[in-house]
Each structure stands twice: as structure tokens, then as C-alpha cells.
Amino acid sequence: xxxxxxxxxxxxxxxxxxxxGEILTDHAWCEQKxxxxxxxxxxxxxxxEDLVHELxxxxxxxxxxxxxxxxxxxERGYTLGRERKDxxxxxxxxxxxxxGSRNQAFIDRLLFAAMIEARxxxxxxxxxxxxxxxxxxxxxxxxxxxxxxxxTTFLNxxxxxxxxxxxxxxxxxxxxxxxDLIQSYGTKEYIHG
Ligand SMILES: [Fe+2]
Ligand SMILES: [Fe+2]
Numbered sequence: 001x002x003x004x005x006x007x008x009x010x011x012x013x014x015x016x017x018x019x020x021g022e023i024l025t026d027h028a029w030c031e032q033k034x035x036x037x038x039x040x041x042x043x044x045x046x047x048x049e050d051l052v053h054e055l056x057x058x059x060x061x062x063x064x065x066x067x068x069x070x071x072x073x074x075e076r077g078y079t080l081g082r083e084r085k086d087x088x089x090x091x092x093x094x095x096x097x098x099x100g101s102r103n104q105a106f107i108d109r110l111l112f113a114a115m116i117e118a119r120x121x122x123x124x125x126x127x128x129x130x131x132x133x134x135x136x137x138x139x140x141x142x143x144x145x146x147x148x149x150x151x152t153t154f155l156n157x158x159x160x161x162x163x164x165x166x167x168x169x170x171x172x173x174x175x176x177x178x179x180d181l182i183q184s185y186g187t188k189e190y191i192h193g
Contacts, residue, residue, distance in 0.1 A: 001125070002118040002151060003171070005179025012123075012186045012193075013130035019189040021078035026190045028069040029083040030120065034150075035062035037113055045106060051157055058150055065143060072139070088185055088192035089116060095177050103163040110158040111167075111174050116192075117151035119178065123191055 001007065016023040038059040042052050073080050092115055097108040121144050128140035159167045185193060 001122055002148070003175050004118060004122055004182075005175055006182050008123060008126045008182075009186050010126055010130045013126050015187065016127060016189050017131045017133070020076070021073070022081075022189045023191065024069055024073050024076075024078060025081040026084045026086075026193070028066055028073065028080055030086070030191045031062050031066040031069060032083075033086070033089070034113075034116070034120075035059045035066065037116075038062065041109060041113070048157075048161060051161070054153055054157075058153065061146065061150075065146070068139070072136075084190060086190070086192055088119075088181065091181055092116065092178065095174070101164060103161075104165055107158050107162050107165040107167065107170070110154045110161075111171060114151050114154035114158065114171075115174050115178055117147050117154060119182065120191060121147040121151060 035058075038055040042055050042059070045051060070080055092112055096112045097104050099105075124140045124144035124147060128137050128144055131137050131140070155167075155171065158165075158171075187193070
């Protein structure tokens with residue numbers, strides 16, 4: 001799925017469902033961070049008109065997702081907790097190139113975003129297929145579709161705006177790195193846990 005090297009064990013969905021308040025809080029902040037990341041890319045790369053336009057739409061959509069999640073939290077009698085540390089995303093960020101050319105750092109930042117979208121999409125798919133709560137299952141199915149589109153947008157911009165990066169080759173390196181990394185996850189009630 002989306003080139004991912006390792007798929008999540010469906011039992012992770014049961015762990016998530018058994019601690020819904022916790023996964024919803026973590027999920028809400030994932031959406032906020034996705035919006036912030038899109039805004040950061042806009043701020044640092046204003047010269048790419050189509051990127052500014054499409055990432056503005058993504059930032060808005062991610063905040064709409066945030067709003068949907070906090071509505072669910074409220075409906076179900078939970079409270080939004082503080083942001084949870086996302087160790088998985090921290091490890092991906094370390095993998096992103098920062099010391100090469102400006103274009104290399106830009107392209108890797110787009111691939112970093114595409115990678116998180118791809119895995120989030122896969123995790124939402126696992127939730128949609130395995131949780132017992134039908135309403136939440138439908139909710140996660142819709143989000144899965146949305147994040148798959150974001151993944152495509154980020155990857156396509158990387159291909160469009162590369163100057164000195166072989167994007168196909170670098171994307172394979174990302175997929176290999178993430179495939180190893182994700183082996184240590186899948187046991188906690190976090191979106192990337
Ligand atoms: Fe989202
Ligand atoms: Fe997204």
C-alpha cells in the first residue's frame with residue numbers, strides 16, 4: 001500500500017480502540033501538526049505559486065480534521081489532552097537531509113511529509129477495517145482517502161520541483177528507512193505508536 005514496506009498488524013486497532021480517549025487526543029494533534037507543517041512549507045517556499053495554493057488547501061483541510069476529532073472527543077465525553085510526543089515522526093525528521101543544497105532540503109521535507117501521510121493513511125485504513133464502532137470506522141475511512149490525496153500531492157511536488165535530487169531513488173530510501181523504523185512500533189494507542 002502506497003509503497004510501504006511493512007503493513008500494521010491489525011491487532012494494533014484493538015489496542016487503539018481500548019483506549020479511545022488517548023488515541024483521539026494523539027490523533028487531534030497529528031492533524032494540527034500536519035497543518036503546521038503545510039504552513040511551514042508555504043512560508044519557506046513562497047515562490048512556488050501552485051504549491052502555496054495547494055498546501056493552503058491542505059492546511060485548511062488538516063485543521064478541519066482537527067475540528068472533527070475534537071468534536072468526536074467532546075461527543076464521547078473525553079477531553080482533549082496535551083500534545084503527545086511523536087517519537088516516530090521525530091525519527092523521520094532526523095532522517096531528512098538538512099545539510100545539502102537548499103533544493104535537497106526542500107525536496108526531503110516534501111518526502112518527509114509524504115511519508116507521514118502514507119503511514120497515517122495506512123493506520124487509518126487499519127482502524128477503519130478493524131474497529132468495532134461503525135461510526136468511527138466510517139470516519140477513519142474518509143480520512144484515509146483524504147490523507148492518500150495529500151501523500152500524492154507532496155510526492156508530486158517533490159518530482160516537479162527537484163533540481164538535483166533523484167526523487168524516485170530518494171523515495172525508495174525513505175520507504176526502506178521507514179520500513180525498518182516501523183518494526184519497533186504498532187503496540188501503543190497512538191496514531192504512529
Ligand atoms: Fe488529516
Ligand atoms: Fe494529511
